[in-house]
Amino acid sequence: MSSRTNRWRKTVSLEQINNLNKRFRQLSSNKETLSREDLASIPDLDNNPIRLQIINAFFDKRNLSQSEVGIVQEIGFEEFLMVLTHFQPAAMDITEDNREKLRRTKLRFLFNMHDTDGNGIITLEEYRQAVEELLSKAGTIAPETVKAIADAAMLDVASTTRGKMEPDEFYEGITFEHFLQILKTLDIETTMHVRFLNLDTANMRCGK
Amino acid sequence: MLVGATSHSPTGSRGFMERGFLLLVVLMFLEGTVFPLGAASSPDINNYTFPKKAFPVLSLDYGHIQMPFEISLWVLLASLMKLGFHLIPRLSGIVPESCLLIVVGLLVGGLIKLAGEEVPPVLDSKLFFLCLLPPIILDAGYFLPIRPFMENIGTILMFAVIGTLWNAFFVGGLLFAVCQIEGTHLSQVELLPCLLFGSIISAVDPVAVLAVFEEIHINELLHILVFGESLLNDAVTVVLYHLFEEYSGAGEVTLMDAFLGVICFLIVSLGGVAVGAIYGILAAFTSRFTSHTRVIEPLFVFVYSYMAYLSAEMFHLSGIMALIACGAVTRPYVEANISHKSHTTIKYFLKMWSSVSETLIFIFLGVATVAGPHAWNWTFVSVTVILCLVSRVIGVVGLTFIINKFRIVKLTTKDQFIVAYGGLRGAIAFSLGYLLDKDHFPMRTMFLTAIITEIFFTVFVQGMTIKPLVDLLAVKKKQEAKRSINEEIHTQFLDHLLTGIEDICGHYGHHHWKDKLNRFNKKYIKKCLIAGERYKEPQLIAFYHKMEFKQAIELVESGGGVKMPAAMPLQVSMQNIQPKKQPPMAADRALPQFTKNREEEIRKILRSNLQKTRQRLRSYNRHTLVADPYEDGWSEYMLKKQRMIELEKKVSNYLTVPAAPSDSPTMRRARLASDPNAFYTIKAPPGNVPTIQVELASPQSPDSVNLVDEFSKKGGSSQKNTDDRKEEQGRMMKPPSAGKGGKGEEEEEEEEGENKNPGLLRCLSDPGPSNEDEEDEPFLP
Numbered sequence: 001m002s003s004r005t006n007r008w009r010k011t012v013s014l015e016q017i018n019n020l021n022k023r024f025r026q027l028s029s030n031k032e033t034l035s036r037e038d039l040a041s042i043p044d045l046d047n048n049p050i051r052l053q054i055i056n057a058f059f060d061k062r063n064l065s066q067s068e069v070g071i072v073q074e075i076g077f078e079e080f081l082m083v084l085t086h087f088q089p090a091a092m093d094i095t096e097d098n099r100e101k102l103r104r105t106k107l108r109f110l111f112n113m114h115d116t117d118g119n120g121i122i123t124l125e126e127y128r129q130a131v132e133e134l135l136s137k138a139g140t141i142a143p144e145t146v147k148a149i150a151d152a153a154m155l156d157v158a159s160t161t162r163g164k165m166e167p168d169e170f171y172e173g174i175t176f177e178h179f180l181q182i183l184k185t186l187d188i189e190t191t192m193h194v195r196f197l198n199l200d201t202a203n204m205r206c207g208k
Numbered sequence: 209m210l211v212g213a214t215s216h217s218p219t220g221s222r223g224f225m226e227r228g229f230l231l232l233v234v235l236m237f238l239e240g241t242v243f244p245l246g247a248a249s250s251p252d253i254n255n256y257t258f259p260k261k262a263f264p265v266l267s268l269d270y271g272h273i274q275m276p277f278e279i280s281l282w283v284l285l286a287s288l289m290k291l292g293f294h295l296i297p298r299l300s301g302i303v304p305e306s307c308l309l310i311v312v313g314l315l316v317g318g319l320i321k322l323a324g325e326e327v328p329p330v331l332d333s334k335l336f337f338l339c340l341l342p343p344i345i346l347d348a349g350y351f352l353p354i355r356p357f358m359e360n361i362g363t364i365l366m367f368a369v370i371g372t373l374w375n376a377f378f379v380g381g382l383l384f385a386v387c388q389i390e391g392t393h394l395s396q397v398e399l400l401p402c403l404l405f406g407s408i409i410s411a412v413d414p415v416a417v418l419a420v421f422e423e424i425h426i427n428e429l430l431h432i433l434v435f436g437e438s439l440l441n442d443a444v445t446v447v448l449y450h451l452f453e454e455y456s457g458a459g460e461v462t463l464m465d466a467f468l469g470v471i472c473f474l475i476v477s478l479g480g481v482a483v484g485a486i487y488g489i490l491a492a493f494t495s496r497f498t499s500h501t502r503v504i505e506p507l508f509v510f511v512y513s514y515m516a517y518l519s520a521e522m523f524h525l526s527g528i529m530a531l532i533a534c535g536a537v538t539r540p541y542v543e544a545n546i547s548h549k550s551h552t553t554i555k556y557f558l559k560m561w562s563s564v565s566e567t568l569i570f571i572f573l574g575v576a577t578v579a580g581p582h583a584w585n586w587t588f589v590s591v592t593v594i595l596c597l598v599s600r601v602i603g604v605v606g607l608t609f610i611i612n613k614f615r616i617v618k619l620t621t622k623d624q625f626i627v628a629y630g631g632l633r634g635a636i637a638f639s640l641g642y643l644l645d646k647d648h649f650p651m652r653t654m655f656l657t658a659i660i661t662e663i664f665f666t667v668f669v670q671g672m673t674i675k676p677l678v679d680l681l682a683v684k685k686k687q688e689a690k691r692s693i694n695e696e697i698h699t700q701f702l703d704h705l706l707t708g709i710e711d712i713c714g715h716y717g718h719h720h721w722k723d724k725l726n727r728f729n730k731k732y733i734k735k736c737l738i739a740g741e742r743y744k745e746p747q748l749i750a751f752y753h754k755m756e757f758k759q760a761i762e763l764v765e766s767g768g769g770v771k772m773p774a775a776m777p778l779q780v781s782m783q784n785i786q787p788k789k790q791p792p793m794a795a796d797r798a799l800p801q802f803t804k805n806r807e808e809e810i811r812k813i814l815r816s817n818l819q820k821t822r823q824r825l826r827s828y829n830r831h832t833l834v835a836d837p838y839e840d841g842w843s844e845y846m847l848k849k850q851r852m853i854e855l856e857k858k859v860s861n862y863l864t865v866p867a868a869p870s871d872s873p874t875m876r877r878a879r880l881a882s883d884p885n886a887f888y889t890i891k892a893p894p895g896n897v898p899t900i901q902v903e904l905a906s907p908q909s910p911d912s913v914n915l916v917d918e919f920s921k922k923g924g925s926s927q928k929n930t931d932d933r934k935e936e937q938g939r940m941m942k943p944p945s946a947g948k949g950g951k952g953e954e955e956e957e958e959e960e961g962e963n964k965n966p967g968l969l970r971c972l973s974d975p976g977p978s979n980e981d982e983e984d985e986p987f988l989p
Binding site for chain 1: 616617687692693694695697698699700701702704705706707708709710711712713714715717718719720723727746748749752755
C-alpha cells in the first residue's frame, strides 16, 4: 500500500482497510480500478434520490486532492478510501482546531456535491438542481414548488449572510464561507459519519 | 286551571266559597304529592298532622354536589396557585414550581387538619393512576421528539432497564443489610420487602423530571436521556413491583421466578408498546374519515389514547409505555388528516390537562404528607436517602463507561453528572407505596415516610440546585433558533448521502434500515392512514408549507408588514438572487422607452412600494420572478396577481384541510384587483381600480369564514380578511394620482396597521406553552 494508505492507518484500522479492500474488489469485479458503471450497478442505490450525485462525488477530483478540479473516469482503491475518510467520526479527545478542520473537510465534501460546475459558488440554478434531485423519488412534484423551495432557501442564505441588500445588488451564490455559516447548527462533525469507520469498534459486516 | 276556571264563574258569594273550597282542595292535593317526597327523607310518617312547613324557597343541599364540587375546588386551587407563582417575579426564578406547590399542599393539609376535619386521602392510588397520570404521559408521548429519541434509544434503554435494576437491588440489598445491624431495631424487616421498597424508590419519575427540567432548558440530548429513561423504566418498575409483592408472602424467590420475571418484563414492555401502537393506528385510521365532522376530531385522539392506557393496565402491562407508543404513532398520521384548528385544540387541551394534573399531583403530595400516618425511623430514612444518591451516581457512571464504547457522541463527565443529578423521584413512587397492603406489609407506614422524605429531598434539594449547577458547569443549553429551510434540506440530503455511502460499502447500518423503514412507511402505511392525496407529500415540501404558513401568520400578526419585528431585518428580495436577464433589444419592444427622469420617478415609486412588497415577499411563496426594473409595470402586476392566488391558495389550504372550495367570484375579483402597486402604471387595467371593495359580506368559503370571524370579532372592525393581508391594503386603494399615490398608500396602511394591531395581536397572542419546536418534526424524518 502506498504512503497515503499508510497515513490513514493511524485513523482507520488495518482490519477495516482490509474489509474495504475486499468490498472494492467485489464492486470492481476484481479489476484494479472502479468505474462509474460499477457503482451504478449496486441495486440498493436505486432507491436513493441523489445516487447520481453520490456516484459523481467519488469521481470528483476536488474530493481526491485539494487543488485540482475536474472529473476522473476511474478510481483506484486509494481514491476510494480517500473519499470514504470524509465520513469518519470525530475522536472523543479531538482538539478544537482539529474539530474545526474536520468540519471544514466534511462541509467541503457536501459543498462540492452541490457545486457541479466547480467554480466555488453554488448558484441558484445549482441549488435548484439539488433540491429537485432530492425530491426526485417522491412522486410527481410540481416544478414551481421545487423552485419555490430552492428560492426560499437561497433567500435565507442571502439574508443571513449578506444582510440588507440594495435592489440592484446581485447575490452571486453561496460561497463556501456562507455554506459553513448556514450549516453551523447541524454539528456536521458528529452527524456525518458512517458507523463502521468508527475508530473504536472493529466489527464490520460487509453485506453481500 | 281549576282555580282559574272557578274564579271566572259569575256567581257571587257562592262562587267565593266555592273558590276557597277548591283552593283548599288543590293545596291539599299539592301537599299530598310533596309529602311522600318529604316522607322519604324523614322516616316517621305515622301521622298526617305535619306542621305545615313553608315552601322551601332556598335550601342548602351540600351532599348532592359534594364530590364534583370538591374536585372543582381542588382544580381551582391548583390553577390559582399556578397563576400566583408567576405573578411573583423573583420567586419562580429561584424555586422550581414543584417545590412551591408541595409547600402549598402542606399548608392546605395543615389547614384542614387544624379545622379538625379528616384530611381526605387525596393521593389515592386509583385516582392517581387513572386520572392524574395519563394526561401528563399522553402529553409527553404526543410531543415526544422522535428523532433524538430514536437516535439515543440504546442509551436510554440501558439507563432505564439496567440502571433501574441496579438501583433497586443495590438499595434494597444494602438496606436489608443495614436493617440486620443490631442497633436499629429494624430486624423484622425481611429481604423481600426491602427489595420491594428498593424497586419502588429507584424509579426516576417522569412527572418530577418534566416539572424541573422544563425550567432549566438544557440541551436536547440530556433532556431526552433523562426524560426517556423516566418513561421507559415504568416496565421495569411494574415487573419488579409485582414480582416482589407476590412473593413477599411466600418469603422467597427462586431462580425460576426470576426467569419468569424476565419473561414477564419482555411481555410487559413489548405488550404495552404493542397495545399502544394498535390503538394509535386505530386512531389514525379513524381520523382519515373525519373530514365532515371536524369538531370531534380531538376527541378521537384523547379517547383512543386513554383506552390504550386502560387496556394496558387491565392486563398489567406497562400503561405508560402504551400511552407513549400510542401518542408517538398517532401523531404523524393524525396531523396530516385533521384540520389546523383541531391540531391547535389537541395541543392546548393536552397542555392544559397535563399542567393541571401536574399541579394537582404536587399539591396532593403535600396534603398526603400532612395526612400521614407516619412512622419516622432515623436510620431507615437517612440510609434510604444516602443510598439512593450513591447508587444513582455509581449506576450512571458505570453504565456510561460501557455505553460510551458504542456511542459516537460520547457522554462527558458533565453530562453524566446532570443525568445522575436529574434522577428525581416523585408521586409514582408514593402511589406505589400507598398501594401496598397493610396486612402483608406491617412496615408500610415506615416505607411511606421514607418514600416521602426521598421525594422531598430530590424535589427540593436537587430540584432547586440543579439550575445554578447547570449554569455553573456551563452545560450546553437548548438551542432556541427555529429550524431553517436550509437545515432541513441538508439534513435530508445528509440522510440520503449516508444511506448511499452505506450501500456502497455494503454495510447495512443505521441509515440503511432507517431508509428502508421510511420507504415502507411511505408506500404502505401512509396510504392507509392518511386521507386524500396528502400521503404522497414528501417531507421537505410539508416542512416548506408549514414554514410558509407560519410566515404568513407572523406577518399578519405583525400588522401587515408595516411594523416588521426587528428580528427580521432582511431586505433581500427575489431581485437580488435572480440572475439578471439582458433587456431585450429596443427594436423588439413595442412599448415606448421612458425618459431618464421618468425612469427615475418610476424607480423611486417602485422602491418605496416594493419596500413593503419586499417585506411581504419575504414569505416563502415565490414564483420565478424576473424582476427586471425596466419592464413595464403591467407584467409585474400580472405576476403579483399570480402570486396572490398562490398565497391565498396555500394559506387557505392549511387553515382547512383539504383545500377549501373556491370563493365566490366577487371575492376573487376583489382580491385579485387589490394590488397596491398597479396603481402607478399608466397601463393599469382601468376597470379594476374603481371596483375594489372587499366584499366580506359576500359568502366566503365556509371554513375560512370561521377564522375571519374570530379575527373580525376581536379586531373590532368587520372588514379585515386575514387570509390575505394584501386585501386589507387593497381596501385602501384609491384611484391613483401619479407620484403621490405611493405615499398616500403608506399613510393609510400605517393607520390601518395601528387600528388592527391590538385586536389581532390579542387574539393571536399565544401565551401558552410555546417554543414547541419539537412538535414540528415529522415521525420518521
